[in-house]
Amino acid sequence: MQLIEGGICAAKGFTAGGVHCGIRKSRTKKDISLIYSEVPASCAAVYTTNLVKGAPLVVTKEHLADGRAQAVICNSGNANTCNANGIEIAEGMADLAASRLGISPSDVVVASTGVIGEPMTLEPIAAGMDALISSLYADGSADAAEGIMTTDTIRKEVAVEFTLGGKTCRLGGIAKGSGMIHPNMATMLVFITTDAAIAPDMLQKALSGDIAGTFNMVSVDGDTSTNDMVVVLANGLAGNELITAEGEDFSAFMKALNTVTVRLCRLIAGDGEGATKLLECQVTGAASLPDARKVAKSVICSSLLKAAMFGADANWGRVLCAIGYSGVPLDVTLIDVAFRSNAGKISVCKGGAGVPFSEDTAKAILSEKEITIDVSLNQGSASATAWGCDLTYDYVKINGDYRT
Amino acid sequence: MQLIEGGICAAKGFTAGGVHCGIRKSRTKKDISLIYSEVPASCAAVYTTNLVKGAPLVVTKEHLADGRAQAVICNSGNANTCNANGIEIAEGMADLAASRLGISPSDVVVASTGVIGEPMTLEPIAAGMDALISSLYADGSADAAEGIMTTDTIRKEVAVEFTLGGKTCRLGGIAKGSGMIHPNMATMLVFITTDAAIAPDMLQKALSGDIAGTFNMVSVDGDTSTNDMVVVLANGLAGNELITAEGEDFSAFMKALNTVTVRLCRLIAGDGEGATKLLECQVTGAASLPDARKVAKSVICSSLLKAAMFGADANWGRVLCAIGYSGVPLDVTLIDVAFRSNAGKISVCKGGAGVPFSEDTAKAILSEKEITIDVSLNQGSASATAWGCDLTYDYVKINGDYRT
Numbered sequence: 001m002q003l004i005e006g007g008i009c010a011a012k013g014f015t016a017g018g019v020h021c022g023i024r025k026s027r028t029k030k031d032i033s034l035i036y037s038e039v040p041a042s043c044a045a046v047y048t049t050n051l052v053k054g055a056p057l058v059v060t061k062e063h064l065a066d067g068r069a070q071a072v073i074c075n076s077g078n079a080n081t082c083n084a085n086g087i088e089i090a091e092g093m094a095d096l097a098a099s100r101l102g103i104s105p106s107d108v109v110v111a112s113t114g115v116i117g118e119p120m121t122l123e124p125i126a127a128g129m130d131a132l133i134s135s136l137y138a139d140g141s142a143d144a145a146e147g148i149m150t151t152d153t154i155r156k157e158v159a160v161e162f163t164l165g166g167k168t169c170r171l172g173g174i175a176k177g178s179g180m181i182h183p184n185m186a187t188m189l190v191f192i193t194t195d196a197a198i199a200p201d202m203l204q205k206a207l208s209g210d211i212a213g214t215f216n217m218v219s220v221d222g223d224t225s226t227n228d229m230v231v232v233l234a235n236g237l238a239g240n241e242l243i244t245a246e247g248e249d250f251s252a253f254m255k256a257l258n259t260v261t262v263r264l265c266r267l268i269a270g271d272g273e274g275a276t277k278l279l280e281c282q283v284t285g286a287a288s289l290p291d292a293r294k295v296a297k298s299v300i301c302s303s304l305l306k307a308a309m310f311g312a313d314a315n316w317g318r319v320l321c322a323i324g325y326s327g328v329p330l331d332v333t334l335i336d337v338a339f340r341s342n343a344g345k346i347s348v349c350k351g352g353a354g355v356p357f358s359e360d361t362a363k364a365i366l367s368e369k370e371i372t373i374d375v376s377l378n379q380g381s382a383s384a385t386a387w388g389c390d391l392t393y394d395y396v397k398i399n400g401d402y403r404t
Numbered sequence: 405m406q407l408i409e410g411g412i413c414a415a416k417g418f419t420a421g422g423v424h425c426g427i428r429k430s431r432t433k434k435d436i437s438l439i440y441s442e443v444p445a446s447c448a449a450v451y452t453t454n455l456v457k458g459a460p461l462v463v464t465k466e467h468l469a470d471g472r473a474q475a476v477i478c479n480s481g482n483a484n485t486c487n488a489n490g491i492e493i494a495e496g497m498a499d500l501a502a503s504r505l506g507i508s509p510s511d512v513v514v515a516s517t518g519v520i521g522e523p524m525t526l527e528p529i530a531a532g533m534d535a536l537i538s539s540l541y542a543d544g545s546a547d548a549a550e551g552i553m554t555t556d557t558i559r560k561e562v563a564v565e566f567t568l569g570g571k572t573c574r575l576g577g578i579a580k581g582s583g584m585i586h587p588n589m590a591t592m593l594v595f596i597t598t599d600a601a602i603a604p605d606m607l608q609k610a611l612s613g614d615i616a617g618t619f620n621m622v623s624v625d626g627d628t629s630t631n632d633m634v635v636v637l638a639n640g641l642a643g644n645e646l647i648t649a650e651g652e653d654f655s656a657f658m659k660a661l662n663t664v665t666v667r668l669c670r671l672i673a674g675d676g677e678g679a680t681k682l683l684e685c686q687v688t689g690a691a692s693l694p695d696a697r698k699v700a701k702s703v704i705c706s707s708l709l710k711a712a713m714f715g716a717d718a719n720w721g722r723v724l725c726a727i728g729y730s731g732v733p734l735d736v737t738l739i740d741v742a743f744r745s746n747a748g749k750i751s752v753c754k755g756g757a758g759v760p761f762s763e764d765t766a767k768a769i770l771s772e773k774e775i776t777i778d779v780s781l782n783q784g785s786a787s788a789t790a791w792g793c794d795l796t797y798d799y800v801k802i803n804g805d806y807r808t
Contacts, residue, residue, distance in 0.1 A: 052728030052736050082724055084757045116721025117758040226725050303707070304803050311804025317520025320486055321630050324456030332456050353488045354521040393797045399708055400715025
């Protein structure tokens with residue numbers, strides 16, 4: 001398996017595009033994206049666990065009841081959530097895309113991201129459909145990735161090439177992250193395409209199995225969005241034998257999927273709202289996998305630790321504190337903690353108590369862009385990784401006046 | 405019942421004091437406090453649920469096994485947590501206070517607040533004992549309140565006068581709040597004194613019953629501290645008939661306690677680290693009390709809403725979002741939301757959807773120092789209130805480099 005360019009257009013038969021249609025005021029910011037597969041594809045999705053759900057999620061869920069889709073339309077600038085006519089708007093978006101692409105509206109995935117509760121009309125989208133359809137290109141992944149960005153500062157695209165039964169397959173994804181990111185099922189918008197042939201139920205199994213250790217382990221601010229979804233389209237054009245059960249091919253597919261999703265997680269966490277640093281918490285020695293995940297997420301979600309990391313302050317007591325309130329039964333006197341980055345590694349806590357360390361060395365390690373917090377629980381053999389970011393002045397600035 | 409001055413020295417027989425002994429570098433900041441009852445008192449306490457517990461909590465829990473105490477010693481500047489010799493230090497603090505006061509070490513409550521995992525010695529405390537004992541005065545509540553402050557910007561003292569069976573009683577408290585405040589049992593340090601006569605088990609019942617709706621409904625940053633405790637001493641000097649069971653007197657005592665604790669909650673929330681505003685979320689119409697509390701806490705804990713309130717931005721979608729991920733089963737289409745302050749009230753959401761409102765009016769309402777978020781769930785008759793604060797640049801600044 002190797003990383004390749006091309007994002008969601010890396011896989012055979014997929015085109016994508018993105019334009020500015022007028023949902024956002026700024027003409028320089030793309031606000032609508034389209035992804036299209038030249039043949040119908042198996043499609044699987046996971047959605048936010050928030051009870052307040054964006055109208056697009058309701059419509060998409062209906063459309064994917066048959067495990068099949070051929071296109072994704074997604075706007076930014078308005079979440080189409082808590083609007084009286086939300087379903088109508090979401091269905092209208094699917095209809096507009098379907099009629100231009102000559103496919104059934106029920107084969108269209110609809111997604112929206114932006115302000116909640118802001119009135120929305122179909123007008124700008126209808127007016128922009130010509131341009132949107134014309135923007136569909138085999139190298140359009142970057143444009144589509146831009147069209148779904150909100151406060152993201154970088155485009156998020158990843159793709160890999162791998163083989164299934166001797167056939168070359170490709171799988172790539174784009175993501176929108178930034179704020180309102182918290183690990184409670186499917187956080188953020190992620191669209192993944194592949195030319196691998198895989199049955200809808202196995203695709204769903206692969207996706208549901210993957211997110212527990214990937215997108216559900218990312219937190220920017222502890223807020224679970226109303227509009228999150230992760231969608232995978234698999235159009236089968238790679239020509240591999242259709243995956244209909246577990247086995248070698250399914251494992252290879254899972255590995256390719258995981259390679260892309262882990263990288264997207266790191267991109268999303270590192271580009272969290274206002275973030276200056278990617279934080280990764282690696283927990284080892286837990287009694288069980290759920291324990292390991294709970295501890296890793298608790299550490300990565302601590303506002304106090306996030307602020308300390310922003311200040312490159314090796315305040316490891318906050319790591320212990322977050323482990324202590326994670327809800328996992330633990331023997332605190334067995335826990336070791338270390339901080340690590342490209343600048344080196346430093347042990348700060350052994351057996352639940354502090355060990356002397358050089359503040360200068362710690363400062364140098366924590367001044368890097370990517371910090372790993374190593375937590376050795378020493379009470380079992382399970383491990384997990386969670387991703388987050390530091391808490392900065394800019395997070396407050398961005399969210400103090402998001403709507404204007 | 406009426407509010408009175410005097411804090412923890414309002415009740416008969418209590419003296420208190422606070423001095424600088426050298427745990428902190430700054431000589432202008434008091435770092436140790438003492439509270440003393442001239443007779444042994446019934447004593448009840450609740451502690452943090454964090455598995456990582458400060459050594460003082462372990463020692464205090466042992467000392468209070470008999471429901472009796474006569475003094476409280478508390479330092480700031482060091483949490484005495486995750487230190488190899490923590491128990492020894494905490495016991496040493498109790499011994500030092502006990503020998504000077506001529507009481508048993510087991511009648512001393514010990515508490516500490518400050519940095520976790522910082523080595524600590526008894527030396528400054530031993531050296532400062534003369535001054536600390538000399539600082540015990542009948543008007544020493546303010547000094548004691550200062551001695552336990554960390555990043556608090558204001559002293560927190562409240563007292564009330566009430567009657568039990570015709571006898572005048574007083575009950576007062578001091579608190580230290582600011583950061584690492586989250587509602588998982590007994591968050592922050594709170595010391596309460598009263599001259600009411602009440603048996604230890606009834607005092608514990610009163611305290612445990614009260615905190616579910618008071619201190620457990622306060623969140624500053626979602627981090628549950630390792631050192632939190634709420635302690636009540638009742639020395640009986642008011643001369644009322646000893647409360648040994650539920651009834652009129654117990655209810656009157658509960659009411660006095662609640663009057664003080666609610667005020668301390670508001671002081672703690674409004675003075676959260678970096679806070680410029682007190683946020684209060686009043687939930688009505690919930691199907692059950694636990695539901696009402698969960699929703700109120702979820703709203704008050706949302707980083708996104710907290711940042712919006714800092715910016716006086718009426719981004720009510722974030723209120724709906726936080727209600728949606730509270731874990732409470734709800735019909736979203738019944739929910740109404742309004743913002744309220746001294747500048748007026750504005751309805752922003754009816755039946756789960758936005759209603760038109762004046763942004764100027766909303767801005768004026770949200771620019772006040774105390775904001776109430778009214779959430780009407782309209783699916784039952786239970787209600788609850790939670791307190792928090794806005795998320796500001798200063799929270800990040802304070803916590804980006806707390807240890808220096």
